[in-house]
Amino acid sequence: MKKFLSLACCSVMTFSLVGCSGSDAGNSASGNYVNLAKENDVISMDSRYATDGMSFEMLASTIEGLESVDADGNIIPALAESYDVSEDGLTYTFHLRDAVWSNDAPVTAQDFEYAWDATIKNPKAEYAYLFGSDGACIQNANEILAGDDSLELGAKALDEKTFEVKLSQKCPYFLSLMSFPVFYPVNEEFATEKGDDYALTADALLANGPFKLESWSKGNKLVLVKNEKYWDADNVKVDGMNVNIVPEASTSALDFESGNTDFTKLNSTLVDKYKDSDSYTTVLEGYLWYLQYNFANKYLQNENLRKAISTVVDRQDLVENVLKDGSVVCGGFVPEALSTGPDGKDYRE
Template sequence: MKKFLSLACSSMMLISLVGCGSGTDTKKSDGNYVTLAKENDVISMDSRYATDGMSFEMIAATVEGLETMDKDGNIVPALAESYDVSDDGLIYTFHLRDAEWSNGTPVTAADFTYAWNATIKNPAAEYAYLFGSDGACIKNADEILAGDTDLDLAIAAKDEKTFEVTLAKQCPYFVSLISFPVFYPVNEAYATEQGDQYGLTADNLIANGPYKLVSWSKGNKLVLEKNDSYWDAENVKVDGINVNIVPEASTSALDFESGNTDFTKLNSTLVDKYKDNEAYTTVLEGYLWYLQYNYDNKYLQNENLRKAISTVIDREDLVENVLKDGSIVCGGFVPEALATGPDGKDYRESAPEYFNMLAEDGLKAAQEYWDKAKQELGVNEITLSLLYEPSDPS
């Protein structure tokens, strides 16, 4: 069968914003397994605490939430076969289909109430903010995030198959947002039994999604096999997925050439070599990388310094001459082709652009910001340290 070689999803967004890149799908290898090459290992398979893209990919393959996305990016029913919304738009009632975890335990509404409340009350859950007014707008979420741990989220298991969510205010994108892994269910009895080991090994996990993780050699390989107890198992056509952790794109490209890998991403140094290969393909993807300022640094507390650093980056030059991987310049934090705006168009088409000064214009603006920052900080020069992960295209 024809194999596909992917261009790197290298969405470098230095400092504040730069671009969104490309990626592709895979198909079956010989037999009924697919072998993928990924540059990073999974950090955690616990949907409550995972923060990285690789972990999200593997979690989404093994655990399913209320809603999910189809191949075209449309939100479609998953564990919730239907839902109702109150007239005021504040109460969502989800009706769960018959489904079970891979240990034979039924998936119930209580799995969602447990997971959501456990997430928002744990400071280690970085994406807990998505329950509040910056995300799903669930009632009581802002108060809990502010420290009121006596409260619970305004969610309820009305019965085993009925899950009710009350919002503090209308949230038009609520149903779309809950397809994100932090809103996935967790079986309380199993998670409690595993304790602090839950989600850290293949033996400390159960699945309710299309696949289950059967092997995980840290830093080396993950093996997923079809979950026969998945409610829609008859439509899962691939029996298993081998995920090899290969940090170097050049190595995974050689594995592809030798037939040992069905899918790999390319970095910018390999594009020219493979761009004429029939297996080479690119797909624009709503994926972004950015650098986070450390506000504990006395210099970076200065707004003009941060603007100088951000503005001096020539995003156009970066995507065209450094990344060379199909990434495009992006003028706002929401990348192109990620979401539709209120006008029905791609959000990026009508949203304001904040970083649209390039080349000489950007350099001139950066100099002005830097001059102001030096005056305000009372310095002529500063030294900053940059921490980044050891993978392409970092």
């Protein structure tokens, strides 16, 4: 496998550096394993409550939603083999393919209805707001989020393979959101059986995606193995992934050099050392970093003062000479290269 060391650059204010090399086998199991070094551990493998990027990555490796995203950022069918949209654009009817969870239970429309209902009605689910008008615009979501328990979310299982979602208004990016973890399904019977232990350990989690979580040593390592029951398992080309939690970039860089790590993040202090290596490249990602003012402060309530503060920040110098992590200057709240419009132009434009 060819070695690569990649730098993750940000399309906005700050970014991290990433690298990857390539060994043919993992260090915890025989076969073709990919070895990853990650800064942070998973916070939650419960798709209803996860809020951090690392958790989202691992969830997306083990669970699929209605739609997914290909390597070019295009929305493609996942568990929904097809869908219909009403003439007014307010009703989506998803037709699920034959798929099973890793315990052989079929993936059904009820799994989506249960997960969505449990999410939007639980104040601990921080991303539940995406069901409302700030996200997918699902019918009655705003009212339920505001505390109205008398209403039902406009999403229901018509039968085991048909899931209907009604919107309160048109949402052009609705299908894109269906690939986000908060919209993933949850098997109600299994989750109820596990209770408070659900998704806290490998044994307390089901998979319907390309990999399943075999072991999870918190703060140390996750091992994911190929899910042979995945509906598209023939196209999963590796046997699994070893995900090592390595907070220090210098340590993971040394592991990379020794061939024990296939992908690692670099910090700004390591860029000069590796930037001329054939294994080093850059990857544009869509993170945004910004200053948020305290509007309770009487001085900062003054718009002109806030504008003045903004003018004294030399963004170019900040990204090139201070951060040195691949960041690019932020020209607005919408990052560059976040998405491409129907006209082929960057959405930022």
